[in-house]
Amino acid sequence: MTAATTLPHDAWAAWHPRELARRLAGVARPWCVAGGWALDLWHGEETRPHEDLEFTILRADFIHFRAALPGLRLHAAGDGHVEPLGPDDVPPSGIAQVWCEDVAAGCWRVDMMLEDGRPETWVYKRDPSIRRPRAEAVRRTADGIAYLAPEIILLFKAKYRRGKDEADFARALPRLDAAERRWLKAGLALAHPDHAWSKAL
Template sequence: MRTDLDNWMPISVTEINNIFAEIPISWCIAGGWALDLHLGKQTREHSDIDVVIYRYEQQVLYQSLKENWVLYKAQNGKLIPWEAGEFLTSINDVWVSRNTDAPWSFQIMIVNSENNEWIYRREKSIKGAKNKLFLRTNDGIPYIKPEVQLLYKAGSSEIREKDFKDFQNILPHLVLEEREWLKSSLKTQFADGHNWIGYL
């Protein structure tokens, strides 16, 4: 078990792409980096880097990474080694380092899906076509659509200052359809309202 949650030395977007491009699964960059990729520029420092995969492809990922990386499942505020052959049914977050003492290099976010749709775990009625969850940069690097990433940032138990800044940076670049989807999703998750809805 590891407890050094702040011990980060994230690898770059290019390094992530080089690693994951060799793995036969669907994946994309998520988090603040996804929003910066959408804008085509870096807007702030990033203390970590996130990658989204689908739950049903987790074993392919594990087998592809296990030789060069150590994988930990995040469970109840603790980081516990992910054992070979273990299928993560409810854990949504995996942290990865080069060895048991090395800083964290990247984080894997596991998304549920059913048939051809991805499912938002905090409000399962919010879903969308799997083949429309990702966009790509001009260099072909996949990243999660900005309105979906903003939903994840807005829908957590605590909205951090950096998440609101990310929202402010992206908002002028959202087209009407993206704004309307995010507004509708926030209204679905938060029946009593959400303070981002007014901005949308």
């Protein structure tokens, strides 16, 4: 890694998922939008402001996505630290997030999340026993933007229960179908036993 970044951690001017999809159109490797934006792609509308944009890729595919995002300086992010990666560096095994800095604009554009699954299988990073066929874990909007299924996003959000996470769950709950509810409830039982959301499901 190179010297620490001087760009403030809150200097976000995130792309819209459509812009990310446009830039990654030539990458023939699995990726999908994650976080709050994934829920809004599922809803079909922007239900709240988003300070960032997260997307997930397979760790082994990092070099393909770095090549698809010229003009961005990549940084390993973890435990409150954000450190630039050199042009030939790959993120250390303990790093699961790579923040992408638009050098010309002086802001962060997107957060690249590294996962250890396989092209055909999505694996939950906090409990590898929780996994799904990627064809079930990833959905697509009408215009082809890939996003992580809502029940999976909510499982990630269940750990923190920040105000926005509670609001996202409340907004999503009436729209979850029976299969989505069952999967989320089973995931909560494994990852977060006795979670309050389980009763609502």
